[in-house]
Amino acid sequence: MAGVAAxxxxxxxxLKVIEWVYGEMLRKLAPGETVRLLVESxxxxxxxxxxxxxxxxxxxxxxxxxxxxxxxxxxxxxxIFVRGRGASANTAIVHFHFNAWAKYPxxxxxxxxxxxxxxxxxxxxxxARRAGRISCWKGARSTSMGGGLSSRRKSACxxxxxxxxxxx
Numbered sequence: 011m012a013g014v015a016a017x018x019x020x021x022x023x024x025l026k027v028i029e030w031v032y033g034e035m036l037r038k039l040a041p042g043e044t045v046r047l048l049v050e051s052x053x054x055x056x057x058x059x060x061x062x063x064x065x066x067x068x069x070x071x072x073x074x075x076x077x078x079x080x081x082x083x084x085x086x087x088x089x090i091f092v093r094g095r096g097a098s099a100n101t102a103i104v105h106f107h108f109n110a111w112a113k114y115p116x117x118x119x120x121x122x123x124x125x126x127x128x129x130x131x132x133x134x135x136x137x138a139r140r141a142g143r144i145s146c147w148k149g150a151r152s153t154s155m156g157g158g159l160s161s162r163r164k165s166a167c168x169x170x171x172x173x174x175x176x177x178x
Contacts, residue, residue: 032058033065040071046130048077048084048123077126080116087120089127092136102134103127 021028039045049055055074062069079087089103105124110117128135 029057029061030065033061033067036062036072037065037067040068043071045072046075046127047072048075048079048082050078051076075126075130077123078119079123080110080118080120084120084123087117087123089124091133100134102136103131104136104138106138 036045036047047058049058055076058074059069062072087108090106091101092104093099093101103124105128108117108121110120125135127133
């Protein structure tokens with residue numbers, strides 16, 4: 011899932027470049043999978059369609075979801091998918107209850123993305139719970155959940171290493 015910039019403040023002075031980047035990313039992703047793009051409103055969807063058309067993205071592979079968000083950056087707020095063990099394992103979504111690092115007021119809409127995704131996709135939703143503080147920085151790929159997940163690379167998150175008791 012990706013989000014369209016909810017505010018020009020997300021990328022000051024760079025919005026046109028970011029639109030191009032989104033167009034290129036979705037053009038590359040669309041041939042292999044359904045792309046779910048979060049948009050705030052009909053005008054924002056129309057803008058996204060124009061950007062994607064200019065990038066020659068396959069619009070048939072894009073599902074526009076009118077889900078209000080506080081920002082377009084979904085790295086920290088989007089759903090984290092986990093898979094159970096075995097050949098017939100199901101996937102589920104873990105909700106880490108994003109709160110904008112407890113220092114910004116604009117997060118309540120972003121926090122709803124995992125639960126809305128679980129509902130849309132028909133996935134079980136697990137709420138990350140732990141006594142004390144929980145921290146999963148999806149961008150930096152680190153956590154304070156007992157040292158279970160740690161990586162300095164900005165590559166795909168190996169959620170298997172996350173020490174949570176989850177039966178999917």
